[in-house]
Amino acid sequence: MSTPTEQAQALTPAAVQAAYELIKPYIHLTPLLTCKTLDKIASTPQTAKALIGTPFEGQTPATPKFRFHFKCENLQRIGAFKARGAHHALLRVIEAQGEEELKKRGVITHSSGNHAQALALAASTLNIPAYIVMPEISTPSKIAGTRSHGAEVVFSGSTSVEREAVVAEIQAKTNAILIPPYDDFNIICGQGTTALEMEGQFAEKSSKSLDAVITPVGGGGLNAGVATYFSDKSTRVFGAEPSFQGADDCRRGLLAQDRVEKVSTLTVADGLRTPVGVLNWEVISDKKKVEGVFAVTEEQIKAAMRLVLERMKVVVEPSAVVGLAVCMFDEEFRKRVEEEGGEDGWDVGIVFSGGNTTVEAISKLYS
């Protein structure tokens, strides 16, 4: 097996393009939406009061000009971009192992989130058995959702040691192949197809390129994939994380020039609680690929999510709006858009990574 550094070198726009050809029949071409109300709100300077307690206190608030282009992966199959990577990884494993072989062995993953549903869907579509290890404490709706795609749900304790023990146990019996959620070459290429679609959809309405794209960073599959695709193009790529209880492991790692390996956070952006993966880090820590990662507070995430629900009328999960929250509230980022974008401003692509929430979860957030 090649080292992460060697693998990162093989992560090229062409690899993302190849992934796209493969997964295209299985995924939705999700819309790239605009919303003038959100452009207007984000293009209004913050109040002096909002900058109190930040390094920008007392300075004149930035006057960036944003035109947003929202890539609605909340409307993707299973409600999240994860459908891209899961289909790609599975198709590559079938390619490598042969369909008959894989039908015997099956695939396995441990996840309680969107990756579990995505792999279950991909496996059911491609007629491969899937074992999904989920903590016993997972919500019934998530268990039912995973089962509804025909996957076999196997319960475990909730620590990663307990989960991995159950995975090992099933693998010993079935020889099932592990499809990891983010720290994987094929997963990253699959998620990168989001960028390829955004570029094409933006080109339909503009003769210039997107000035920037910003995505959430959890394990880093989406961000690394998007950065890979844009690595030979003029579009800048940024990442966004929650700051709560150290969930901004990637941002902190970049400052320290060393990947943070462990995170324990209960941020409302529950898709972003994991530390960034090894291969993902190789890409994201490359300044030529990702120009910066910014962090936002829980209140900023909730404010951004409120705007998307109430003004744009689109349902997103908290993890999906961290990029928008950076554009609205991170004064360092806003200054940069003001300086580099000038009078014209920036066309910013924002990836709404998912929309898997419930009315109860929304109630809990805002009551």
Add this chain to the structure above:
Amino acid sequence: MSTPTEQAQALTPAAVQAAYELIKPYIHLTPLLTCKTLDKIASTPQTAKALIGTPFEGQTPATPKFRFHFKCENLQRIGAFKARGAHHALLRVIEAQGEEELKKRGVITHSSGNHAQALALAASTLNIPAYIVMPEISTPSKIAGTRSHGAEVVFSGSTSVEREAVVAEIQAKTNAILIPPYDDFNIICGQGTTALEMEGQFAEKSSKSLDAVITPVGGGGLNAGVATYFSDKSTRVFGAEPSFQGADDCRRGLLAQDRVEKVSTLTVADGLRTPVGVLNWEVISDKKKVEGVFAVTEEQIKAAMRLVLERMKVVVEPSAVVGLAVCMFDEEFRKRVEEEGGEDGWDVGIVFSGGNTTVEAISKLYS
């Protein structure tokens, strides 16, 4: 002035077409969306248990087949179809009175809901002064929303007598012209443009016509307009109302063959608390135009709204989903789709009338 019956005769598809030519530059062509998950759920027979206590108790549940086409007026300007009627009515008044005259006099309405915002927007776009009489107890966000379009908000008590007194007072001073929310020829034609767009958008993907369209019925502007447009076509038109505290005034009026003039209800579908208007009734009570009006419970409205938010990822207000709730829960309607649609099923257009809700309102509904 012509009588309601004479006016109703002049309500023709051509009148709706003419309205469309006039308002087209001012409104959004909202998308007509599909959702396979909702098709599947609504095409699953209800449980025997769900029919207990209904006239269908003990019968085999209907097996209708639905393909939904959701007209997303929640994505219309000001977040509701009301933008159509308000622009049309105002453009017609300008046509009749002359722009200079109307700039002196202005327009006026009393409303605390979507019509207020719609008229405020239309007036600000067309540079006409607007006076909006709102009850003092209106929520601050609605007052701010109306003011943000440049309208002058004037407060009144909350009964209709108190509101009308304030309107009369302002009219005495300004000679402002009243633009009513629904009981008006031009408003009905404007709302009817929703149907015209649906027909065109459906034709882009199918060689047949929509089998049916179902819309909410409050004052009846939308339903009467849609029925007017389809009156010379094969598409059947239905209406949907909440049943809570007698909010199904139109359905009850049809049964009694007499319009119900007063309603006092606090249904969660707050856009549908008003009784159907006189001219609207002329259209809706014409069996050749509207084939039936059905009513749904508060729980059914909430269940339908939950599905739209969680599965379709689109934000709608409770009033918007009464049509979907009829398709999902009204066994009489479902039997009809089974019988008339047969194996093929029906392509049903559902108008999502608006999306003006807040995260707090969603929290209140589901906590």
